Amino acid sequence: MPAFPYLFANTFFPINLTTIAMMVFAGLVVLIALRIAVRKLDMHPRGFQNVMEWAVEFTATMAKDTMPNEQVVQWIMPLAFTMLIFLFVSNWLGLIATVAIHLHHPVPALGITAEKLSESKGEVMLFDSPTANMSMTLGLAVMVWIIAHARGLRHPKIWLKHFVSPSPLAILEEITNPLTHGMRLYGNIFAGEALIGIFLGIPYLFGWVPTGLPLLLVWLFYSGFVSTIQAYVFSILMCLYIGNKSFEGQTH
């Protein structure tokens, strides 16, 4: 379990610097990719613009499948698209590379104490998936939850009523939905990275035969699959939750 650099490490408000930096990095990657795609916008798309338009179409299909009406679909499209490709890039970052440095001296200003260093054998993580952090994924899930309820509150009467009908157990869902929404993403990505770390740590047979390599390759392949799927799952659940609370145009 590697250590992370923290801001305000010893207060009630510790900020994981690696996670935030990786979010910014993933966001920049997405932004740069999109800028390349829209660099020469054309009515007849070619090359990278085509790929990105395919992603937009994909998002639109996803939103249309989960949203009650066209108006909400148009409203959610930018967020759904951003979420989808941002999470896709974020999930893949930790697969492409994780960078950790070995520190021999504790840095108390960044929350790297001697105790934590000894726990992590001196490893301090500087580059991994931002989604491999539980607080970050829960943050996104709670943000989606807030957006959903903000939309629901546009129709306060229906919003109040939908908690008790058809079943009062729906209140329970208001807690479990964001929790599972965030934890699912975190669990999948963190597990992928953790196992990669373990496979990388398998000692070589006779000092030169990489016994862990086949396992590593299989797991990398599978993790890539999981990373892609989880980006999609998180986005479609976001559409579903927000669509469920968008009462305008719903039949019931």
Place this chain on the structure above:
Amino acid sequence: MFETGTFVVSIVTFLILFWLIQRFGFKPLANIMEQRRLHVEKQISDAEQQRAEAEKLLAEQRALLEQARQDARNLLDAARARADEQARSIIAEAQAESQRLLDEARQLIERERTEALNAALQQVAEITVELTSKLLRNHVSETVHKEMLQEAEKQLGELVC
């Protein structure tokens, strides 16, 4: 190991990134896609309009063609009727002409017959008179002869008529 700071700051970071991405990446892309969609829709509606127009023109042409055909048929019918009429009148004329010729010929024949009969009667009368006078030269005076002639003429006239 839930971290409040990471939790809050990641939400804020994501919102900032979201704004940047949707403003500088998503919006131009969505705009061009919307533009293309409108363009395609316009093309389709244009094509549909043109097709409707073409259909209308075709129907018009068909109606015109039908009209022309009808006209031709009418003309043909009229011409045929006229020809029939003409033929009938020619035949009628011919029949009348032939009837006239026939009548004329009949009248001629009648006249000739009458003439021939008259001539024959004349001759018969003369011959009779001659023969009678030869026979009765000595027995009949001039006055008796005249009476007998008148009698014979009268009877012959009755015979002829």
